[in-house]
Every structure is written in C-alpha cells, then in structure tokens.
Amino acid sequence: MKKKTLLFGGLLIAGGATVAVRSKIAAERKTMFDAQRWHVITVNRPASEIAGTADLPAPLLSLGEMIEIEIRPAPGDKGTEIAARLIAIEADEDPKTALRKLRKALRDTQWLIETGEVLSPDKPPSTRTTLTSLPIEIATRRAKGEGRL
Amino acid sequence: MKALCWTGINELAVDRVPDPQILNDQDMIIKVRLSSVCGSDLHQISGYIPAMRSGDVIGHEFMGEVVEIGPDVTKHSIGDRVVVCSVIACGRCWYCENDLFSACENGNTNPAITEMMWGQHPAGLFGYSHAMGGFKGSHAEYVRIPYADYIAFTIPDEVDDQTALFASDSAPTGWMGADLGGVKEGDVVAVWGCGAVGQMAARAAMLLGADRVIAIDRFEYRLDMMEREIGAEVLNYEKDDIQAELRERSGGRGPDVCIEAVGLEAHTPGLHYRYEQLKQQTRVLQTDRPHALREAILACRKGGTVFNLGVFVGLIDKFPMGALMNKGLTLRAAQQHGERYIPMLLERMASGELKTAHLMTHPMSLDDGPEGYDLFKNKKDNCVRAVFQP
Numbered sequence A: 001m002k003k004k005t006l007l008f009g010g011l012l013i014a015g016g017a018t019v020a021v022r023s024k025i026a027a028e029r030k031t032m033f034d035a036q037r038w039h040v041i042t043v044n045r046p047a048s049e050i051a052g053t054a055d056l057p058a059p060l061l062s063l064g065e066m067i068e069i070e071i072r073p074a075p076g077d078k079g080t081e082i083a084a085r086l087i088a089i090e091a092d093e094d095p096k097t098a099l100r101k102l103r104k105a106l107r108d109t110q111w112l113i114e115t116g117e118v119l120s121p122d123k124p125p126s127t128r129t130t131l132t133s134l135p136i137e138i139a140t141r142r143a144k145g146e147g148r149l
Numbered sequence B: 001m002k003a004l005c006w007t008g009i010n011e012l013a014v015d016r017v018p019d020p021q022i023l024n025d026q027d028m029i030i031k032v033r034l035s036s037v038c039g040s041d042l043h044q045i046s047g048y049i050p051a052m053r054s055g056d057v058i059g060h061e062f063m064g065e066v067v068e069i070g071p072d073v074t075k076h077s078i079g080d081r082v083v084v085c086s087v088i089a090c091g092r093c094w095y096c097e098n099d100l101f102s103a104c105e106n107g108n109t110n111p112a113i114t115e116m117m118w119g120q121h122p123a124g125l126f127g128y129s130h131a132m133g134g135f136k137g138s139h140a141e142y143v144r145i146p147y148a149d150y151i152a153f154t155i156p157d158e159v160d161d162q163t164a165l166f167a168s169d170s171a172p173t174g175w176m177g178a179d180l181g182g183v184k185e186g187d188v189v190a191v192w193g194c195g196a197v198g199q200m201a202a203r204a205a206m207l208l209g210a211d212r213v214i215a216i217d218r219f220e221y222r223l224d225m226m227e228r229e230i231g232a233e234v235l236n237y238e239k240d241d242i243q244a245e246l247r248e249r250s251g252g253r254g255p256d257v258c259i260e261a262v263g264l265e266a267h268t269p270g271l272h273y274r275y276e277q278l279k280q281q282t283r284v285l286q287t288d289r290p291h292a293l294r295e296a297i298l299a300c301r302k303g304g305t306v307f308n309l310g311v312f313v314g315l316i317d318k319f320p321m322g323a324l325m326n327k328g329l330t331l332r333a334a335q336q337h338g339e340r341y342i343p344m345l346l347e348r349m350a351s352g353e354l355k356t357a358h359l360m361t362h363p364m365s366l367d368d369g370p371e372g373y374d375l376f377k378n379k380k381d382n383c384v385r386a387v388f389q390p
Helices: A002-036 A095-115 A131-141 B039-045 B111-118 B161-165 B170-180 B196-207 B220-230 B242-248 B271-281 B291-299 B321-326 B342-351 B366-377
Strands: A039-043 A067-073 A080-086 B002-008 B011-016 B028-036 B061-069 B081-084 B142-145 B152-154 B188-192 B212-217 B233-236 B257-260 B305-308 B330-333 B360-365 B385-389
Touching: A002 A080, A002 A095, A039 A095, A080 A095, A131 B111, B002 B366, B011 B366, B028 B081, B028 B161, B039 B366, B061 B142, B061 B161, B081 B161, B152 B342, B161 B342, B170 B196, B170 B257, B170 B305, B170 B342, B188 B196, B188 B291, B196 B212, B196 B220, B196 B257, B212 B220, B212 B242, B220 B233, B233 B242, B242 B291, B257 B291, B291 B305, B291 B321, B360 B366, B366 B385
Parallel strands: B188 B212, B188 B257, B212 B233, B257 B305, B305 B330, B360 B385
Antiparallel strands: A039 A080, A067 A080, B002 B011, B028 B061, B028 B142, B028 B385, B061 B081, B081 B152
16 A cells, blocks of 8 residues: 555656656746747838838837847738848857847837837836736736737 | 835725926826816726735826926926826827827836837826826826827816716716727617716716617616716616517617726626636736626627727636627727817816716725725715715
C-alpha cells in the first residue's frame, strides 16, 4: 500500500513537473513568435500626412535600429496602418521586455498622432494596496505594454 | 476632497482623497453639483466587476460647474454649467468619427486588461474599474475631465440641473437602444427594465414613432412611474405571462424591437433564479445572469432586433442561439455612444419633449452615499435614483 502511494505520488510530481516545463517552453515560444511578428496600429489620418518614418512621433523613433517600420494606407478610408516589428534585440534584453517597449511605443504613437498628447491615468491614486488587488496593480502597471496589439 | 469610495465587496465609505489635477492640456476640472447612482454601479459594488481596488471613487452620471481648464480647452470657460458624458472618448479616432464613441481608441489608459478579456479595448469610463481606465468617479466634490472639449457639453439656460444630469448617461443610453435598435414609425417595442435607462429607452422609442411601447419590470412603483411619466404600457413579470402578453399585444408577431435594460444581475421568478445565481457565484460556470436577454430573444418577432443596453462583463450560460439564428434576429449591444446624442437630447430637454427630473427620487448629501446605495440596491422607499449633492 505504502509503495503504491509512493509510486502514485512520484508519478503525480513527475507529471506536474512535465506540465510545468512544457507550459514554460510554450510560453517562451509564444513570446518569441510575438516578438518576431508585426504589431500594427491604424491611425485616423490620411497616408499623405504620414509619408515616412520621419513623420512619426518620438516614441517609435526612439526605438531606432531595434525595429523595422512599415507605413501603408488602411483599406476603406480607415486611415493609415503603422506596422512595426522587433529586428534586433540587445543580447542582455529579455524579448518580453523589448516587446513591451514596442507595444507601448505604438500605443503612445496613436495617442500622439490622433489627439496630440498621451492621455495620463488619474493621479495621485486614491486606492490602497490589498492582497486581492495585487493582480490588478500589476496589470495596470503593464497596461500599455501588454495586450493583444 | 470628499468622495464616495468602494472599499470592498458590498462596502462603501465616504473618504478623503487627493484633489484632481490637470494632467493633460485638454483636461478640465469641474465642481460636481449632482451625481447619480446607476444600476451598473451595483455590479461593481457586488463584486461582479473584477478590476476594482479598495479606494476607487465610483459614480459616472453627473453634471457640474467648470472651475479650472487646461491650456488646450477651447469650448469651455470657468463658470460654465456642463453635463459630462460617462464615456471618455477622444473625439478624433476612427471610431469617434464614426459615432462609436464607446469604442474610442484613446480613452482607456489600461487597454491591455480588456484586450485580454474581450479581444479589443473599449473607451474609458468614469468611476468604472481599472479595466475601463481607472478614472476617478463623480461621487466626489471635484472631477478631472479628460478631452473636455469632446465629452463635456454646456447646458442650455432653459434646462435645470436635475433634468440635465440624466443627459450624462441614462438618456443617451436609452436613446441609443431605440435608435440603433432601428425603431421606426409603427413599430411595437418592448423594454425590459423600468429603471432610468429603461424609461429613457421607452421615451426614445415613442419619440422615434413607435406605435406601442410595452415595458417590463417586477416593482410596482417603477411600473407606475413608467406608466405615469413616460406613458408606456407595463407588464409585471412576476404576475403576467410576458411571452403571451407580448404576442397578444403585437398581433401575434412579437415586438419589432426588444430593448434589454437590465444587465448581468437580472431576476426571474422561481427556482430557476437560484440555480442561475448559484452558477454566477462560482464565477466559472457563468459570470452574468442573462434572464432578460433570453426573454427578449424569445419574444422578438422574426427578423426583428434585440438591443442589449444592460451591462454584461463576461460569460453567460444557455444563450438561446437557436432562436436568434432560426428567427433571423439582429442582436446589437454597446456601452453608450453618448457624445453622439447629448447635444440633441439637451435640445429636447430644453423644448420639454424629454422629461427626466422625475428620475431623481432621492436627492441626498454625498455624506449619505452608502445609505443612498442601500436604498437604490434594495429598492427601498420607492427609490429609482439617489442623487448626491457634494
């Protein structure tokens, strides 16, 4: 009986470890795919107003050689598509961090082109940190760098 | 300043919070004169909106007086009396230019949370959780108004504060249901919910030419108000057979347009309600209770339209997709595109065509905020709307 319990426990731990490792590998693979794919925004301006990368605001330009940019008219008079992807991540940089920088730069670019400024969240905050609010705090801190952009 | 804060599930407190500041050049600050409770606040208070933090200032239906303006605000001056749309929209993105203000690209400072939940992010909302931007709400002495030229509207002199207040949210939400539901001359329209939004939807349907408007609720005082103030026919779902009554009153066809103004905490008689509530409490089997939406889909005539105005946040169980598909229905929904309607609604209020002041059944001090929500949530003292005067 004791042997069976030990065997079952061992199998459970081994199975759990396998699932954890496979999940981690899958997550890392997804990050790599996401880091390599084009991330695109559509801004409500005619393509004639954004002829080249020189017309883009600072947040995207500041990423310099790290990214490749494509600009094209959006179909159906929906404005201009600005696509960017990471092409050179510095050796010591985590791809996830680089991806967050790109997403944030794209979001800020849309704000600047369409409204002239980046909308600030309300501050100072009136909220208190509680155990249950921690996931929301983390999500809020990373809000512009995460998501499905 | 003083503000009414959410401090935990079913817990509210009047607290001191930092004064708002001009943070963007297009911001302004208003001194709140009136701020109303709303049925959708109850979902936050009860813990059905997952992105709340202790200390969040709630409230999103309000009007007040401009006290400070940013350098890029051109349409408002200090001292102006304004009503502010609950939806924070930039007015310049593709969605705003196409009158889909609650889908604004630039109103939500926390876009990732809703992108993960819903695929894309909607606009920001005042006092409506960190998923909608985490903006402080209007149950406070002062509020920061982003994109002030686009979301705040000067109130005509002929419109008093109590009337103008409801141009912030209830009236445009109700109007949107009738307008985007496609109500036209001769239609039979059914409205689920006789709160402020339901009443406004019924009135909008009448003004758009509906032949009959039938409203459904279970509280007699709300049904009485709907009948008396709006002039709609009423049905009590605890006493009447809603499906049979609606067929009988629409020549056997069913209503042309069905407007759901209830949302995720809908009630229904019998044990079925307990079963639905139990599933909702798990937050896994379903997060929202869709009784009114199901009823609307079942009642609607073939080829008709169902418009969902009530707030839903997540997943529902047993959605009647078979009825929707086989009857060829159109299902539409949205958070309100208020900026599209508010100027027109203020004109209608000024002409006396749209009356709203009766909705404010309980004017109260902001200090009585928790009591106001208790009256409102538990339907005490015939409360339709508690309105705070900071």
